[in-house]
Amino acid sequence: QKEVEQNSGPLSxxxxxxxxxxxxxxxxxxxxxxxxxxxxGKSPELIMSIYSNGDKEDGRFTAQLNKASQYVSLLIRDSxxxxxxxxxxxxxxxxxxxxxxxxxxxxxxxxxx
Amino acid sequence: xxxxxxxxxxxxxKEGQNVTLSCEQNLNHDAMYWYRQDPGQGxxxxxxxxxxxxxxxxxxxxxxxxxxxxxESFPLTVTSAQKNPTAFYLCASSMIYTGTEAFFGQGTRLTxx
Numbered sequence: 091q092k093e094v095e096q097n098s099g100p101l102s103x104x105x106x107x108x109x110x111x112x113x114x115x116x117x118x119x120x121x122x123x124x125x126x127x128x129x130x131g132k133s134p135e136l137i138m139s140i141y142s143n144g145d146k147e148d149g150r151f152t153a154q155l156n157k158a159s160q161y162v163s164l165l166i167r168d169s170x171x172x173x174x175x176x177x178x179x180x181x182x183x184x185x186x187x188x189x190x191x192x193x194x195x196x197x198x199x200x201x202x203x
Numbered sequence: 204x205x206x207x208x209x210x211x212x213x214x215x216x217k218e219g220q221n222v223t224l225s226c227e228q229n230l231n232h233d234a235m236y237w238y239r240q241d242p243g244q245g246x247x248x249x250x251x252x253x254x255x256x257x258x259x260x261x262x263x264x265x266x267x268x269x270x271x272x273x274x275e276s277f278p279l280t281v282t283s284a285q286k287n288p289t290a291f292y293l294c295a296s297s298m299i300y301t302g303t304e305a306f307f308g309q310g311t312r313l314t315x316x
Contacts, residue, residue, distance in 0.1 A: 096245075122303075124304060124305070132309075132310075133293055133307040133308060133309055133310045134246070134293070134307050135307070136304050136305070136306065139304050178245060178246065180305075185259065187251075187253065187257065187258075187259035188234060188251055188252065188253030188254075188257075188259055189234060189251075189253065189297075189299070190248070190251060190259075190261070191236055191248070191251070191295070191297070191305055192248060192262075193238070193245050193246040193247075193248075194245050195244055195245035196244075196245045
């Protein structure tokens with residue numbers, strides 16, 4: 091079982107719609123969770139972090155965490171063509187040698203005009 | 204300006220040669236990470252380091268080596284033992300605590316010719 095799993099997509103949504111991206115993780119010891127956006131050929135940029143159960147909102151983005159279900163999601167409201175990118179879920183958990191930050195394979199989002 | 208600098212941006216290597224990728228940060232971050240990304244794939248963890256003179260193998264460490272002699276620097280050597288070294292290599296850093304976010308350099312695109 092992979093440590094972090096995401097549906098690779100592509101996920102296509104019309105402009106102005108809500109895009110919903112999902113991620114599951116395997117290790118219950120995981121403590122912090124992040125969403126990164128990556129444009130083609132570029133390095134990932136952090137868009138959301140979440141540490142406790144519930145919702146966290148930042149502008150058009152809402153991250154949701156359910157530790158009991160080992161599930162993290164990202165909602166993007168009023169999707170814009172500029173949101174078209176790959177979204178990477180990342181999970182951080184402590185190990186004997188430090189904090190291990192593991193990424194999923196990413197979900198490609200396409201926002202259509 | 205604070206940030207993470209990877210060099211070079213593009214690198215070409217002949218088969219059988221070792222090559223070293225540079226990663227320097229001036230963010231005073233304790234933790235540093237190296238990832239590999241193949242086309243259309245997510246990030247796979249190669250090595251990570253929490254403190255100077257200590258580092259841990261990630262999920263795909265075979266064929267790679269690292270050193271952490273200074274807090275600011277975490278160079279990655281791709282050795283001739285790495286069978287498929289052509290990839291996009293990303294370095295990241297964060298504070299030591301699991302709740303803090305990681306930030307990325309611009310990446311190095313390595314091609315074996």
